[in-house]
Amino acid sequence: MKVEERPSAAVEDWLATIPKAFNIADYLLADRVEDTNAAVTDTNGSYSYRELNELVLRAATALREMGLEPEDRILLVIGDTILFPVLFLGAIRAGIVPIPLNPLLAVEDFRYIIEDSRVKAIVTSGSEAEKIEQAASTSTRVKWIEHDNGLHGPGIGNRILAAAPYDLPIATVSDEVAFWLYSSGSTGRPKGVRHLHRNVAVTIECFSQRVLGLRSSDVVFSAAKLFFAYGLGNGLTFPFAAGARAVYLDARPTPDSVIDLLTSTYPTVFCGVPTLFASLLASPRAPELADVGLRICTSAGEALPPEIGRRFEELTGAPIIDGLGSTELLHIFLANRPGQIRYGSSGIPVPGYEARLVDEDGLTIEKADTIGELVVRGYSAAEGYWNQRDRSLATFRGHWTHTGDKYLRDSDGFYYYAGRSDDMMKVSGNWVSPFEVESALISHPAVLEAAVVPWSDVDALVKPKAYVVVRPGFEPTAELIRDLQVFVKGHLAPWKYPRWIEFVDELPKTATGKIQRFKLRGA
Missing domain, CATH: 3.40.50.12780 (ANL, N-terminal domain)
Known part of the structure; x- marks a missing residue:
């Protein structure tokens, strides 16, 4: 099933209807x-x-x-x-x-x-x-x-x-700056990202309408907060554009607070992040989610492990539309679709967006299943970073936004996350994606969360190191370390298994739920 990657002509026709005074x-x-x-x-x-x-x-x-x-x-x-x-x-x-x-x-x-x-x-x-x-x-x-x-x-x-x-x-006017968002800082100090009035209308038309199919009868709950791009769309611009109802949780979205809200307000659309979906499944109250009446869910902020996606859908009956978005492009631009979900992938380009992979020389990669940097063309791209000209030039190159994410695309056009450009590691001459190793670890019944970073051995050779949060009821022991290493070897190529595993109580994350691996590399 080959998918179309060019921007939809219908979306471009719609864009022409946005007036100058807007x-x-x-x-x-x-x-x-x-x-x-x-x-x-x-x-x-x-x-x-x-x-x-x-x-x-x-x-x-x-x-x-x-x-x-x-x-x-x-x-x-x-x-x-x-x-x-x-x-x-x-x-x-x-x-x-x-x-x-x-x-x-x-x-x-x-x-x-x-x-x-x-x-x-x-x-x-x-x-x-x-x-x-x-x-x-x-x-x-x-x-x-x-x-x-x-x-x-x-x-x-x-x-x-x-x-x-x-x-x-x-x-x-439509091309005037409407608001700023500061990037979540997963790789360092946050940057002021300036968005135009029309950018919001683009995300509504392209993702909310053409992917989610949000309607006035929907009740939307976004555990992701309103102060960042993903939550702003989920909890404000998308429901208001559709005439739907937005439900707000001012408290921190813990498993208990989220389950309380889901079982009292009965949203039809639930927007979360992978770590929250994993925590909900690990909660002793997880069976309550089976009867809340969810129609559809979304996930972003970090790639969704396939095991988490499948288990949550089996429990609730609601598919999770996993996708990739960024502060720079305001919302999701790669996504799975209702009825067209491949858990483990970030899906295909959202209507109105074009994606391609480039190599280290900036040349387009045509071969399937080859890792490259993801670059995206879309009409919701920010005007640029405030007072950071060099970074703006490096990220926003003409109509293309360089995401800094490493991806591969299969022969059907579905994109699979491989890691941030600075998270990738070469082991025994082969590229290793941290997310691939993390997904294998998370599929083990003892693992709640995992983060993998490059680490140097005594010979200064790079190998994967894993930081693991265990599920309640499991003990972080040397025996579990050996068990996890054998488990990963059984699921991935042998050079990809973590040579070191360190148990931690929690992983450092941004407010959007992204794991801050750069903090672990310096641990």
Whole structure:
């Protein structure tokens, strides 16, 4: 079954219909001014599309009344509640540029981003207020810091409710920067990624509509948070564009908190990351997931081990649409499809995107099952990195985005993850993919999570080393190490087995669930 890799002509025709004067907040909500169906459910209740639209317009007015002008930047360090879409879309509606951030970042990370982004204002949750105040104390550009104490609490909520819902005229264009996202930093310090208004519309049309088939009757829960690209699409732009209902979990998505939400709100669409799917399956409450009524799931952030995908679908009856996305391209651009799933692969190019593999000289690799760097052409690519010209030139080369991911493509056109370019290792003259070894380890009944990195032996020769988190009920013993090594040898070529295995309580990860292997290489 050979798949088509060229961008769909229908998508290109659709792109031509996006007008020059365009605002993504207006695009999402303008047709739902009188819609009384639920748009958002958070821990404090539900809000209709009519209520959401009014709150967004009030927020646009409030932010302008507080002194923010078009193109000014505002940092949003808040949780997943109704105030996130209200402030995010309210800022965009007024031409102000929101920058959502993970509230759990360290003070030094906040200080770096505050200085790097040159924000004029910050909205922060009460729990992080002290940390943000400390980080912003050296900034000369921050004019005010407002606290999020809930929609009806003192702080930004009261300002929004007191403002008039003034429908500002659209003064933005489709190619204008709408918001920034900071990359998750899986390979180092985060970079400010600038996205245009039209980029959001592209991801909605290409992935939400043409792959997921999201509809107004859907209830969507994204355990992946709103402050990064994957969660922003899942929990905000995709459901709002479809007229569906988004369910928010402000707390950390642990197996218990996720199962509680799934069994109380009964979403039809669940968006997670591989480590969460693995943890849910390992939970003693996993049987409860069989009756929640899921229609479909998505996974991104890290390649989904095939064993996890198959087991979760067997338990819930809902397939997991595993895919590859990035902050630079805003959402998923390679994906499996409903009825066309190959667990272990990242699927095929999403309609509207083109993918190819290139060798170390930048030449296209035509031969199947050959590892190369993945480069992608798509209309949701960011404008570039803020104040990092060299990195922008290295990543965004004309219409092509260089992902830094190593992949191979089979004869049917399905792409299989091999690792980050700097994670690959050559063992006995052969390339070894960390993900391949990790997938073999995870299929062992004793292993919950695994990460594999290159390690040098006494002769300075590189071999695989594995860091393993064991499942509850198993002991990390020398006998288990030998058992795992034999197990991997039985599933992969013999040179690929981990020469060293170290047991750990948890693996270092970004907020998106990506394993930070660079931290393990220096362990």
